[in-house]
Amino acid sequence: MPFSEVDVVVVGAGAAGLAAARELGRRGISAVVVEARGRMGGRAHTVLSDGGHPADLGCGWLHSADRNPWCAIAEGLGLEIDRNPPDWGQGSVGRRIGREAMTDWAEAMERFWDLIDRVGDAGPDRSVADLLPAGDRWLPRFEAVIGYISGAEPGALSAVDLVRYADTGVNWRVASGYGTLVARAGAGVHVSLDTPVTSVDLTGPRIVLTTPKGELCGRAVILTVPPPLLDGEAIRFTPPLPEKIEAARALPMGYVAKLFLEVVEGSGCLWDLEPDTQVPGALDGARTGLYHLEPLGRPLIEAYYGGALALDLERAGAEAMEDFAVGELSGLFGSSVRRHLKPVAASGWAADPWSLGAYSYAVPGGADRRADLVLPVDGRLFFAGEACSRDSYSTTHGAYLTGIDAAAAAAAVIRPDGSRP
Incomplete structure (x- = not known):
């Protein structure tokens, strides 16, 4: 040039x-x-599985979709938007632990967020960890959620910054991938x-x-x-x-890692859950993934990790990330799932010299x-x-x-x- x-x-x-x-x-x-x-596309990047199914290694959800300008751009480009909302794993958690424990979990999550919200827009600022009650039964689960959201552990995060984040709670998807949308734009x-x-x-x-x-x-x-x-x-x-x-x-930059696995054709029913269900790998620890089963009805699993675990898995490489994912999935659905899954692609944002992480x-x-x-x-x-x-x-x-x-x-x-x- x-x-x-x-x-x-x-x-x-x-x-x-x-x-x-x-x-x-x-x-x-x-x-x-x-x-x-x-x-x-930057940190919006869609790849295709062997079966031709889009997989977003970067951003995947049109957050605050009811006021997100990318929705109008997608429609202008003729790209389909799926408006089915996620439940972020709540349905599968309730089924797993029962109604009483689920109520306890939901109340704990509400308490934790309320403690953070009390800091307010102007502070004085503190780390998120400083605000959380030590020893709470559900604290590890909340720490995992914070990792998914922010890409970092509660002790590293500004509570004021977290309070300032504005979201309408409406989350949609681009059927052909968010990365496809940004690149097409x-x-x-x-x-x-x-x-x-x-x-x-x-x-x-x-x-x-x-x-x-x-x-x-x-x-x-x-x-x-x-x-x-x-x-x-x-x-x-x-x-x-x-x-x-x-x-x-x-x-x-916070760390978020994604891994996509494809369900081998002819595998039959591997789990008694509806397509588009999200399942936490574990409920008693922060170092666990969130697994989106058959997103948009496709024969894929999207594994999602946040914070220190995401960084460790990306540094260990795609094969180690696959081993971790299949290990947690085997714990959920039995060891037989191993032979029905094949890797599609894994993210590597932490090592990408032009991003050095997922988001700030x-x-x-x-x-x-x-x-x-x-x-x-x-x-x-x-x-x-x-x-x-x-x-x-x-x-x-x-x-x-x-x-x-x-x-x-x-x-x-x-x-x-x-x-x-």
Whole structure:
């Protein structure tokens, strides 16, 4: 790619970057998106099983679907949305432990969340672990749930940040995969793949970005990389941006791992549960998975892990993750299930050099750092991505909305009067 000039350079072809580029195009402002990976979508990534069934290794649920902008985009692209709600395993838990214990479990979950909610939006902030009653029978189960939600253990999490997260409780799915949707949304956007940015120079009248394919020059830049890429200085800034590094360190990436297994054709009925049932691997420990059986009626199992367990499994490799999953599934449904399952794919977000984790969380005392992270620099360098969202962090729609906001801010710099070319 020769040296070229555009109005805006967008770094990252994930949900935030593609949203920003689409919005800039709508406003008649030239933009190019540079993406380090060889594909679009970022942490939204759909693969296919041998049987041709979509499997989302990244985001999978349209959270807050009743106000999630990706729903309208999906419909505009002609992609089917499944509106059946999940129960996050509650049905299978009730069947497993009985009505009385299930009532006790539900009441405990409500107590735990109430303790966190009492911290309020303004704090003073504390870790989530500081708020939970030690020795409670159901505490390990709640710790597992926190790991699924945040990708980290309660002791590492800001309670204020968790309270600020806003969700309507409506969760839908894209039948062909969330990753498919995000990648399809990039059609028509000028994207250069396999183009990591290694430096950003703000000292001249235009911002200069260095990539292995050459230099790019723009009047403004929208940066959508995850916080660790700022904290680790994967991108060199001239002049340096110590305030961004400090913000990034307060917003590390949580760990979530996924494994998909395919049910071998002709296996018959392996469990006495309806398709789309979710089953926890264990109820008495935090280091356990959540298993989605036959999602959307397909012959798959989606295994989901969070926090330290997710990191350990990803580091151990796909085969170790498969062994762990089949071990828990055998404990649930008998050892015979082993011969009826074959691996499809496993995630590896912790080792991915362009994400270094699944999505952001705030450390205790770090909730307000999201506002610091999103602040523009020099009136020309803008930031977007799920970590920049105050109340929709960790979600694809949160990333999208910050991308739209960044595009609007960049557009105001390029054409202060709002004119079009």
